[in-house]
Amino acid sequence: MPNVMIRRKPDGGLLFYIAKKDQEDVISKVEVDNEEQWGGEVELTDGSRYYIDPVSPPPRFPTTLRFKRAV
Amino acid sequence: MAAISKEETEALIQEVLEVYPEKLKKDRTKHLTVNDHEVEQSKKCITSNRKSQPGVMTVRGCAYAGSKGVVWGPIKDMVHVSHGPVGCGQYSRAGRRNYYIGTTGVNTFVTMNFTSDFQEKDIVFGGDKKLDKIITEIDQLFPLSKGVTIQSECPIGLIGDDIEAVAKKKSKELDKTVVPVRCEGFRGVSQSLGHHIANDSIRDWALGARDGDDSFESTPYDVSIIGDYNIGGDAWSSRTLLEEMGLRVVSQWSGDGSLAEIELTPKVKLNLLHCYRSMNYISRHMEEKYGVPWLEYNFFGPTKIAESLRKIASHFDDKIKEGAERVIERYKGEYEAVIEKYRPRLEGKKVMLYVGGLRPRHIIGAYEDLGMEVVGTGYEFAHNDDYDRTIKEMGNATLIYDDVTGFEFEEFAKKVKPDLIGSGIKEKYIFQKMGIPFRQMHSWDYSGPYHGYDGFAIFARDMDMTLNNPCWNMLKAPWSQSSEEADAVAASA
Numbered sequence: 001m002p003n004v005m006i007r008r009k010p011d012g013g014l015l016f017y018i019a020k021k022d023q024e025d026v027i028s029k030v031e032v033d034n035e036e037q038w039g040g041e042v043e044l045t046d047g048s049r050y051y052i053d054p055v056s057p058p059p060r061f062p063t064t065l066r067f068k069r070a071v
Numbered sequence: 072m073a074a075i076s077k078e079e080t081e082a083l084i085q086e087v088l089e090v091y092p093e094k095l096k097k098d099r100t101k102h103l104t105v106n107d108h109e110v111e112q113s114k115k116c117i118t119s120n121r122k123s124q125p126g127v128m129t130v131r132g133c134a135y136a137g138s139k140g141v142v143w144g145p146i147k148d149m150v151h152v153s154h155g156p157v158g159c160g161q162y163s164r165a166g167r168r169n170y171y172i173g174t175t176g177v178n179t180f181v182t183m184n185f186t187s188d189f190q191e192k193d194i195v196f197g198g199d200k201k202l203d204k205i206i207t208e209i210d211q212l213f214p215l216s217k218g219v220t221i222q223s224e225c226p227i228g229l230i231g232d233d234i235e236a237v238a239k240k241k242s243k244e245l246d247k248t249v250v251p252v253r254c255e256g257f258r259g260v261s262q263s264l265g266h267h268i269a270n271d272s273i274r275d276w277a278l279g280a281r282d283g284d285d286s287f288e289s290t291p292y293d294v295s296i297i298g299d300y301n302i303g304g305d306a307w308s309s310r311t312l313l314e315e316m317g318l319r320v321v322s323q324w325s326g327d328g329s330l331a332e333i334e335l336t337p338k339v340k341l342n343l344l345h346c347y348r349s350m351n352y353i354s355r356h357m358e359e360k361y362g363v364p365w366l367e368y369n370f371f372g373p374t375k376i377a378e379s380l381r382k383i384a385s386h387f388d389d390k391i392k393e394g395a396e397r398v399i400e401r402y403k404g405e406y407e408a409v410i411e412k413y414r415p416r417l418e419g420k421k422v423m424l425y426v427g428g429l430r431p432r433h434i435i436g437a438y439e440d441l442g443m444e445v446v447g448t449g450y451e452f453a454h455n456d457d458y459d460r461t462i463k464e465m466g467n468a469t470l471i472y473d474d475v476t477g478f479e480f481e482e483f484a485k486k487v488k489p490d491l492i493g494s495g496i497k498e499k500y501i502f503q504k505m506g507i508p509f510r511q512m513h514s515w516d517y518s519g520p521y522h523g524y525d526g527f528a529i530f531a532r533d534m535d536m537t538l539n540n541p542c543w544n545m546l547k548a549p550w551s552q553s554s555e556e557a558d559a560v561a562a563s564a
Contacts, residue, residue, distance in 0.1 A: 005355055017355065022120065022454040025112075046112055062359045 001069075004050070007062035014061065016044055033058070041070050077468045080105040084470075087482040095124055102473040106465045113458030119473045120454045122260045128477030130425075130497050131451050133256035135159055137265020139222040141349055142273070143252065145169035145300055145325040146333070147179040148217045150209050153186040154202060154234065155224025159256070160186040168514045170304050171327040178215040185209070194230055199237050206241045206249060217330040218248030220272075228255035238276075248330060250276040261452035261474075262427070263348065270352035273333065278353070280334040292318045292387065293339040297354055297365070298346030298429070301326020303519020308526045309345070309370050315401075316380065316394030318387070324350060337361040341386050343368055345522075346429045348457055369429075370522040371530070372437030373406040402524040410440060413531040416539055418442035420490040423483070425475055425498070426512045427451040432461040434493070434512070437521075437530055446487055449475050477501075491538050506546040508537045 005017045006027075014027040025048075031040030032054045039054035049070040059065065084103045088096045101118035110116050123129040132140070135153075140163050143151055153160030165182040173179030187205055189198060206219050219241070221234050238251040252272045254265045281287070294313065299306040306326040313320055321339050322332030336342070342354050342365040354365035366386065368379035377399045384395035420443045424431050431448040438445055448465060449472035450457055461471065470483060477498075484492060484507060492502050493512035502509045510516050510533065518533050520526040549557070 005359060007355070007358060019352070019355075022456060024456045024459070046114070062355070064359060 001066055002050075003064055004067045005062060005064045006059075016042070016050075042067070075468060077105050077107065080468055080470060083483070083486055087479055087486070090478075095127075098124060099476070099479070102475075103479070104471050106462060106467060106469045106471050108462065108467050110462060111459075112455075113462055114455045117455075117458050117471060117473055119450070119458060120260060120263065120452070121474075123474055124476075129451075129474055130477075130495055131260070131474065132262035132265075134254045134258040134262065134265035134268060135222060135224055135256045136163065137262030137267075137349070138252050138254035138269035138272075139163065139265075140167060141262065141300065142266055142269035142325060143220050143222065143250075145171070145181060146220075146328050146330060147171040147173055147181050148215070148329045148331075149220055149248070150180050150183075150185050150213060150216045150218075151220045151222055152202075152205060152209070153184065153224060154198070154221045155187065155226050156189045157186050159224045160184045160222075166514070167300065168302050168517070168519070169326050170301050170307075176213070180213065180216065189224075189226060194226055197230060197232055198227070199232050199234070202232075202234065202237050203241065206237070206245070210245050210247065216247075218250065218277075220250040220252055222252050223255045225256045228253065228257070248277055248280070263452040263454065266349040267352055270350065270356075273353055274356050277330065277333050278337060278357075282337070287335060287338055289321075289338050289340075290319055291340060292391065293321045294318050294341045294343055294383075295322040295324065295332075295336045295339045296320055297324045297336075297342050297344045298350035299323065299326050299522070300346070303515045303517075303521070305520040305522040305526065308520045308523035311525075312370070312376070312380065312398055312523050313343070313383070316384065316398045317391050318383075318394075324353075337363060339363060341366060341383075343383060345370070347460070348428045348453060369433045369436065370526070371433050372440040372527055373402075373410075373524065374440050375433070375436035376524060376527075406524055406527055409528045409531050413535050414442045416535050417531075419444070420538060421446045421487070422491045422493060423447040423470075423487065423489040424492075424512065425449045425451070425472070425480060425494040427453075430493075430512055432457070432464045434521075435464045437527060438534075440527070441531055441534065443491075443534075446470065446489060447472065447483060449473055481505075491534065504546065504548045506543050506548065508540065508543055510534065510537050 002018045007015050009015050016027050017024045025044040025046055027042055028045045029043040037054040037056040038058035039052040042050045050067040051070040052065055052067045088099055104116045139151055161184055164184040169181055171179055171181050175182055187201055193201055209219055234251040238249040242249040250272050252269055254268045258264050296306055306323050310320050322336045337357055342363055344354050344365050344367050347367055357363045358365055369375040380395040384392040422438055422443055422445045431450050435445045447470035491508045493510045495513045496511055499509050499511050515521055521530045
């Protein structure tokens with residue numbers, strides 16, 4: 001269950017940063033992303049997937065969230 | 072090497088690795104790669120930040136080196152105690168040439184060595200009492216010191232001393248900042264973890280000291296320079312450019328920096344990050360907690376400086392944007408003269424780099440401005456995010472090596488035949504004896520500064536001075552001399 005810091009890139013994309021692993025990747029897909037909530041399954045550009053119970057209201061980035069590795 | 076293809080470079084890597092035992096060869100293959108602009112993520116082609124293999128020569132440092140030597144050490148008005156046996160502090164003392172202003176021993180302490188000098192009894196009975204006493208003594212002897220950091224050496228972690236408790240107690244007692252840093256040398260695979268630990272200790276023990284205190288008058292143009300260690304005066308030649316374009320530099324981390332500057336940093340409008348590897352952690356933290364955005368920049372060589380100045384200015388209003396153009400215009404004559412003078416002497420020369428932190432990618436632009444070509448580059452302790460950034464900077468089909476071993480580096484140099492090598496002190500004399508011009512790029516070979524327009528002039532001069540020195544052709548490596556020649560040298564001495 002890694003702590004992940006998510007921040008906005010200048011071009012609007014979201015960067016997914018795992019401090020423990022110094023891994024920085026762009027988020028390619030978020031399952032739930034609307035006015036009320038944000039989260040669900042998150043897919044990165046390298047194909048790996050993580051899960052978080054949808055956060056409501058949507059968090060303001062940058063922020064640190066706790067993800068689970070999606071199976 | 073402009074003509075060399077990807078396949079040839081790959082063959083070169085395989086040839087060099089041939090001598091290794093199977094298992095080591097398999098491991099080392101992952102750390103060496105040929106640059107390919109089509110690869111977007113470095114983890115597909117290179118493995119980094121892994122433990123060095125036993126039996127090979129590596130030039131990596133330890134976590135203590137990353138914390139005491141890089142991040143905390145240059146903070147000038149704090150006393151950094153090397154907590155443990157005497158050697159770690161003494162042998163790393165003042166080696167990095169972090170320049171600073173102040174009177175050493177009175178209000179600044181960077182080049183001094185403070186150590187708790189552990190003896191057998193401290194290992195057996197614990198060193199907390201000694202540490203307590205030392206901090207009191209420091210306060211008495213150096214009343215102008217603004218605080219103390221405790222830089223743990225290996226034994227502290229092994230015997231389980233509670234330096235945090237001592238730090239809390241003394242901090243209360245003396246009303247000064249006391250920071251315990253758990254940077255025992257055995258942690259992590261290289262100095263990189265030391266940077267991270269040191270950043271975390273800044274976050275936990277120093278950064279938030281002025282939260283909720285609004286007495287500092289800020290302006291819309293406040294910035295801080297983060298990750299510039301003022302080697303040979305680097306931060307100063309960067310700072311003048313920023314100030315000329317109308318920004319106010321509130322703090323410098325950590326070259327010529329002070330504790331007060333650290334405490335003010337959360338109040339700036341933009342953090343300018345030079346060394347991404349060692350200070351990105353604290354920049355990310357400040358972005359999240361205080362909403363201060365951060366920006367990477369590169370002040371090596373006029374092309375990259377102009378690019379960076381414009382990028383920095385784009386975060387501010389038109390006044391600063393005009394300021395950036397004004398600065399670029401002002402120095403134009405100066406740097407064009409430098410290029411005009413040195414480019415004909417350096418054009419087409421090939422360079423191999425092997426350094427740490429930011430240099431393997433940041434300096435490429437400066438070499439290209441002089442018409443030189445970087446044919447191989449590598450980091451001692453980078454992570455994949457550094458290589459992500461490097462791929463774009465390097466030419467196609469050039470060599471990239473991670474944590475290269477002494478043997479591999481020598482073999483690459485023999486095969487690629489660069490005209491200049493830029494690396495550290497441990498490589499310097501081997502390559503000089505081989506007759507290859509060499510610059511020590513960790514501390515600019517006792518020269519500098521290299522940042523900014525002023526630095527570029529010095530950089531160009533140094534490269535020319537080294538490369539076009541007539542001595543290189545006269546050198547014959549001691550190991551390729553015949554025994555008669557060696558005898559003759561011995562007899563003449």
